[in-house]
Amino acid sequence: MPELRQNIVTREWVLIATERAKRPDEFSGNRADRPVLPFIDPECPFCVGNEHQTQRESFRVSEGNRWKVRVVLNKYPALLPEGERLRNIDGIYRSMSAVGMHEVIIEHPRHDVTTALMTPAEVVDVLTAYRQRYAELRRDNRVEAIIIFKNHGEGAGTSLQHPHSQLVAMPIVPNQLRNRIEEAIRFFDETGECVHCQTLLQEINERVRIVHESDHFVAFIPYAALSPFHLWIHPRRHMSSFDAISDSELEDLGVMLRAVLAKLYHGLNDPDYNYSIRSCPTRSGPTEYLHWYITVIPRVTRTAGFEIGSGMYINTALPEESAAYLRAVTV
Amino acid sequence: MPELRQNIVTREWVLIATERAKRPDEFSGNRADRPVLPFIDPECPFCVGNEHQTQRESFRVSEGNRWKVRVVLNKYPALLPEGERLRNIDGIYRSMSAVGMHEVIIEHPRHDVTTALMTPAEVVDVLTAYRQRYAELRRDNRVEAIIIFKNHGEGAGTSLQHPHSQLVAMPIVPNQLRNRIEEAIRFFDETGECVHCQTLLQEINERVRIVHESDHFVAFIPYAALSPFHLWIHPRRHMSSFDAISDSELEDLGVMLRAVLAKLYHGLNDPDYNYSIRSCPTRSGPTEYLHWYITVIPRVTRTAGFEIGSGMYINTALPEESAAYLRAVTV
Secondary structure (H helix, E strand, O other): OOEEEEOOOOOOEEEEOHHHOOOHHHOOOOHHHOOOOOOOOOOOOOOOOOHHHOOOEEEEEEEOOEEEEEEEEOOOOOOEOOOOOOEEEEOOEEEEEOEOEEEEEEOOOOOOOOHHHOOHHHHHHHHHHHHHHHHHHOOOOOOOEEEEEEEEOHHHOOOOOOOEEEEEEEOOOOHHHHHHHHHHHHHHHHHOOOHHHHHHHHHHHHOOOEEEEOOOEEEEOOOOOOOOOOEEEEEOOOOOOHHHOOHHHHHHHHHHHHHHHHHHHHHOOOOOEEEEEEOOOOOOOOOOOOOOEEEEEEOOOOOOHHHHHHOOEEEOOOHHHHHHHHHOOOO | OOEEEEOOOOOOEEEEOHHHOOOHHHOOOOHHHOOOOOOOOOOOOOOOOOHHHOOOEEEEEEEOOEEEEEEEEOOOOOOEOOOOOOEEEEOOEEEEEOEOEEEEEEOOOOOOOOHHHOOHHHHHHHHHHHHHHHHHHOOOOOOOEEEEEEEEOHHHOOOOOOOEEEEEEEOOOOHHHHHHHHHHHHHHHHHOOOHHHHHHHHHHHHOOOEEEEOOOEEEEOOOOOOOOOOEEEEEOOOOOOHHHOOHHHHHHHHHHHHHHHHHHHHHOOOOOEEEEEEOOOOOOOOOOOOOOEEEEEEOOOOOOHHHHHHOOEEEOOOHHHHHHHHHOOOO
């Protein structure tokens, strides 16, 4: 029987359409289609040896005189690093200068690696760069929200093979985040609790949607997952802002993130995916109701007219089945 | 210079990223990749002659004893036509029985046609089916919102070649629609006007984003278009619900919709696209602040981690340039 489930974070309903469900192993990725990549690509601006081809470097993780992770300005930035926030009014319309920051995190000197196959220590280096840039950029008083995300594969919106992720520091708080805050406050009003802490509690009790657990993090398929194998990685400790993560939590997250992505890689044949860190607005101090987390979305289905027309999602997989499938993948 | 523009209907900001802009003709569709289709496909359940292969028929447009458009139940419905709306509570989570209606509008007896190349009269037949089903299904007291949409091409979420669209009658009002209503009321509170009527007025005055005009409709690229060639087709007359459309408006819309899709077909080489009719909740009577319209989204770019992480869109085309390009395509 199909059912509607409510995403408790957004209050949006998701159609869990079991009538058209596939078996978990039918959601296959692209490994066979991926090109075999060279160790180093002389044409790739992100490869070791081509550092002069990238824009201004803002941060690096090094070992001796070798870099392990570099953060550089995006060559085609969606937002410009210089300038002030200026509004323009044109009749009933409003526009604003797109100032902020758009950086690329080059995750590895090598061209042919992917997070799922990196060592946990290498993933920790990437996360270290995320934390440093997040903490640094939130001090810019033009910045209201910072989005860190990764696009893996063409279906997830990238054509660059070299392992990289991106950071966008924005001069506004997106509506999506405002709506989440509003819903989190509403939940807090009603219960006195953080909606994420309560979600974690219920997931840990029920266990049916858990994919992986570590000392400081829990990965699970949300009750109202938007799409097959949509995943949330939640810190157990209540923190509103990503940069509040401690060193030991960061180490642990490196192991966790790699494990989750390796489960996708091996269990679903290297699917295209996106992940994103959902954190609070940069001007917000610690709150009792907001709790940062990571969302991972394997791009194994497509959105269509229904999603455009309703803003809702149809998920053709049962979250409990997807979770059991990934739980069983050993990495 | 990149800029942020606010979508006046949703109040969401869109990044118009001119630094990475392409020329309009670089957003090319798939015509060369599309298979050459037979006049009739004996394997296709939607083709004339295979009527017994489809589920229950709820409506048809006929001429003599030949059907021109048929509406049938979806074989794998996302919502079930039978049953009541029942809630289930599982700890902090909520679910609901997915009752409603999921129908397929078979737009033509032939397998090898597409809206852009149909006659205006044939498009009117399809719209006639939309209006009849909309008017009929809104009388079901379990239905809160009706979404009519079309997926054209694999990139837009369909694998069936036979020209068809879909209707989903839902037992809830999606959040997307609730947010639009809230914003429309806010605009009405402030100005005493319908935000869509005011948008139309400004577009008709400025002319720079108009793509096509007819007696009763105006097609234009929104000021804060979400993606390249994202289009709105607005009725000039203020109406909240799609089924308030008159016969003469329906005739005119057939000509308009076909013209807009033909401009995409010829100007962008038959891109994949979705369209959807954005109407008011079915329980809503006529209001001064809601105004139905059609949104058309050519799938010429992909959403990626930024859109997932922020809920915002990056548009790599300037709306005024996209509009000028489509305006010049003769059909």
